[in-house]
Amino acid sequence: MSDLGEHRRPLHCFIPPHISDSISRKGDDQSKKWIADLESEAESYRSARCEVIVADDVPGHDVYSADCGSELPGRLMWSEGDPPAADPLVRKAAESTAQTLALFSRYGRDSLDGKGGKVISTVHYKLDCCNAFWNGRQMVFGDGDGRIFKAFSRSRSVAGHEMTHGVIQHSCQLHYRGESGALNESLSDVFGALVVQRGMSEDAADATWVVGEDLFQPAVSGSGIRSLKAPGTAYDDPVLGVDPQPFHMDDFVVTRSDYGGVHINSGIPNHAFYLMAMMIGGRAWEKAGALWYSTMVSLDDPKASFADFAAASWVTVRGMFGQGSMEELYVKRAWKLVGIDL
Ligand SMILES: [Zn+2]
Structure with missing residues (x-):
């Protein structure tokens, strides 16, 4: 120990x-x-x-x-x-x-x-x-x-x-508060979704991109706890409430609860990953997952913001796939679509 x-x-x-x-x-x-x-x-x-x-x-x-x-x-x-x-x-x-x-x-x-x-x-x-x-x-x-x-x-x-x-x-030690906390939550959702997709041999286009989708009893109105494909739509239920996740920086939620909305604003980087994986196509745990994993473990700032992570992913993609590669373009485009310019 x-x-x-x-x-x-x-x-x-x-x-x-x-x-x-x-x-x-x-x-x-x-x-x-x-x-x-x-x-x-x-x-x-x-x-x-x-x-x-x-x-x-x-x-x-x-x-x-x-x-x-x-x-x-x-x-x-x-x-x-x-x-x-x-x-x-x-x-x-x-x-x-x-x-x-x-x-x-x-x-x-x-x-x-x-x-x-x-x-x-x-x-x-x-x-x-x-x-x-x-x-x-x-x-x-x-x-x-x-x-x-x-x-x-x-x-x-x-x-x-x-x-x-x-x-x-045990790697980047992202602080569990604010944007770095939401990144911590988002990375956990991304690899949670990829474990499911790899287990089912699913291509990105065929996957549900919902985490916790097998948790609800039939009486609950919802597909799961969070959707990377469509943040804010995972559930709408009289007891559970309505999924509050945004998918764009314009709708970033400023709150003091939940360590500054770590389970809410994670919808933004979640959706960036989904968009990138869909643009790359095929099996998301291969290129897209490897790219996010490398970015995660090479991150050197525990208080990294979404923009910091996006910039790090851009450095990683250029290293993995080369400058001017299609993958580099997809990374840039995915972050732009959630309101983060590289
Ligand atoms: Zn978590």
């Missing part, structure tokens, strides 16, 4: 506060209770000055069960190399984690820390828990409440999203 020093530790939750707030206003008593429970837990993470500890220097992947409690990591259920687990949610967590690690391996990365360190997931976290999160050292998946949300460990994009927070923690 090694210590990255003390600082206030954000809890990287998959379900953003604007959805939780809407459910706590419009949901039934049971829903309000799990929202309040999760909020008090997130607050205790935020207010505590915690050591952020990187994963063990031992390779592999372990899945634990919290047995509906909150002790982490919990009881060991499966380790890499074991036969598939009997518990379907343990099996799902193991599969989606392996698919995420395989995507990053394609880009030359060895595990989340880049050094082959162990990856830890916990399922069956608390009772009716409707969220998944990266807490600085591991992924945690709630089982859902069976009325609004299904189990979070079922979703490949959730695992991909949460694990990308781990990669960011």
Whole structure:
């Protein structure tokens, strides 16, 4: 174990506060209770000055069960190399984690820390828990409440999203606030979407580009939590509210909540990636994903703005595909279409 020093530790939750707030206003008593429970837990993470500890220097992947409690990591259920687990949610967590690690391996990365360190997931976290999160050292998946949300460990994009927070923690360390925080969220969505597309062998043009699309119970009106293709359209539901994501800088949301709208303004770089991937065509995890990954790990400013990331992606694309390449043109055009000129 090694210590990255003390600082206030954000809890990287998959379900953003604007959805939780809407459910706590419009949901039934049971829903309000799990929202309040999760909020008090997130607050205790935020207010505590915690050591952020990187994963063990031992390779592999372990899945634990919290047995509906909150002790982490919990009881060991499966380790890499074991036969598939009997518990379907343990099996799902193991599969989606392996698919995420395989995507990053394609880009030359060895595990989340880049050094082959162990990856830890916990399922069956608390009772009716409707969220998944990266807490600085591991992924945690709630089982859902069976009325609004299904189990979070079922979703490949959730695992991909949460694990990308781990990669960011061990690479460019984007601050989880304002534009750099929204970039942190966006990169997590991008690689979450790419894990799904690679798993389904889908071309960019055939993909839904929705993250968390397999989370809602049938009663919910929505396709998922966020859409990279059409930010602001993922859901419109009497209990969850309306997806508030913008896709252009003209509609950038200035807010003090959600660390300055990290889950809201992420729609802008999300859409830039989608546009670029569509212009390049074919499989988005190949050229477009490799380009975004290289940009992410070479970023040298934890407080990078959208424009900083766009400029870095331009340097990366020229290095990867050459000056005057079509890919360079696509990168420039994609950022311009969301209101960022290079
Ligand atoms: Zn996140």
